[in-house]
Amino acid sequence: MLDFAIIGGGPAGLTAGLYSTRGGLQNVTMFEKGLPGGQITQSSEIENYPGQIEVVTGLELMDKWPEQCKRFGLKHDMNEVLQVTKSNDVFTLTLGNHEKVEAKSVLIATGSVPKPANIKGEAEFFGKGVSTCATCDGFFYKGKDVAVIGGGDTAVEEAIFLANICKTVYIIHRRDKFRASPHEVEKMNKHKNIIQILENNTNEIIGDTTGVTGLIIEDKKTNEQKTLDVLGVFVFVGRDVLNAPLKQDDGSFLCDMNESGEVIVNLNMNTSVKGLFAAGDIRIDAPKQVVCASGDGAIAGIQAISYLQ
Ligand SMILES: Cc1cc2nc3c(=O)[nH]c(=O)nc-3n(C[C@H](O)[C@H](O)[C@H](O)COP(=O)(O)OP(=O)(O)OC[C@H]3O[C@@H](n4cnc5c(N)ncnc54)[C@H](O)[C@@H]3O)c2cc1C
Secondary structure, eight states: OEEEEEEOOSHHHHHHHHHHHHTTOSOEEEEOSSSTTOGGGGOSOBOOSTTOOSOBOHHHHHTTHHHHHHHTTOEEEOOOEEEEEEETTEEEEEETTSOEEEEEEEEEOOOEEEOOOOOBTTTTTBTTTEESOHHHHGGGGTTSEEEEEOOSHHHHHHHHHHHTTSSEEEEEOSSSSOOSOHHHHHHHHTOTTEEEEOSEEEEEEEEETTEEEEEEEEETTTOOEEEEOOSEEEEOSOEEEOOGGGBOTTSOBSSOBOTTSOBOOOTTOBOSSTTEEEOGGGBTTOOOOHHHHHHHHHHHHHHHHHHHO
16 A cells, blocks of 8 residues: 555656655655656756756756655656546555556646647648657758747747757747747747748648648638648647546546646645645646646645645
């Protein structure tokens, strides 16, 4: 029986592991289906993590976090958690290898995944020109033309990253101005090879057996359609939370959530179920930043100790 089971090894899960083990819990395991670090390891450039003056990649930022946690006794199980249930004050986790593990308390910190833009051709050409990770796939388009769909911080940051590799980067956004911070937009404005296309919808991603060959966009004011010849399309239109492990056999969820599936928590990261905590991008009103996810994780780790006492 684990004292504390942490699901997800991103900034929230790792920090909860650090605080709970360093605070005295002996039997804490973090279940992470991949390598620890979380989604930030896909980012090419972090410049807003406090105290980190040099601009680093996500991989660099997260490099030492698992090692620090291990020092205080956090165990890492490279396994997916398929389901969490609770009965008689005991949680049961069903793992990807179908083993079952019991725990006295649980943190769900599974974060989020890219939202599809639901554009015709997006699913068909995913992995064949359509991508949601510029750091992972940008290099394939060295010296070529690509498009970015989206207008938030991630879309703008990744357009800048691609501009250093690709010949031309079209950034297409359906609104009349970018949602990204003015600082990011200012940085983007300095790149002459980023062509900003506002108030346009993307109607279709087109291609052939070799992969993506273009994108059909439509001006929202004039309804005029245009084809952009690009070989890569990077979609950054927001993220969906990963709450599947909370789904019960009868289709209900283990704890309360809002209409977007984000877990409702209080300031102590308590969910509606005693002993179940949620932290990071998966919780309601999450600012979706590393420092915030990490702060949530610290709170959850401290609160798990109090709960078990
Ligand atoms: C391209 C990009 C750029 C970004 N840029 C910045 C930035 O500049 N500054 C900033 O502060 N933030 C940035 N962010 C946001 C930041 O990465 C997130 O807010 C943060 O990582 C959230 O942390 P988390 O621990 O809640 O979740 P995540 O980082 O998503 O970690 C969740 C982990 O849980 C694992 N997992 C999921 N489901 C399961 C399961 N069922 N079983 C086991 N493991 C599971 C996943 O593999 C993942 O490792 C960026 C994100 C992206 C994608």
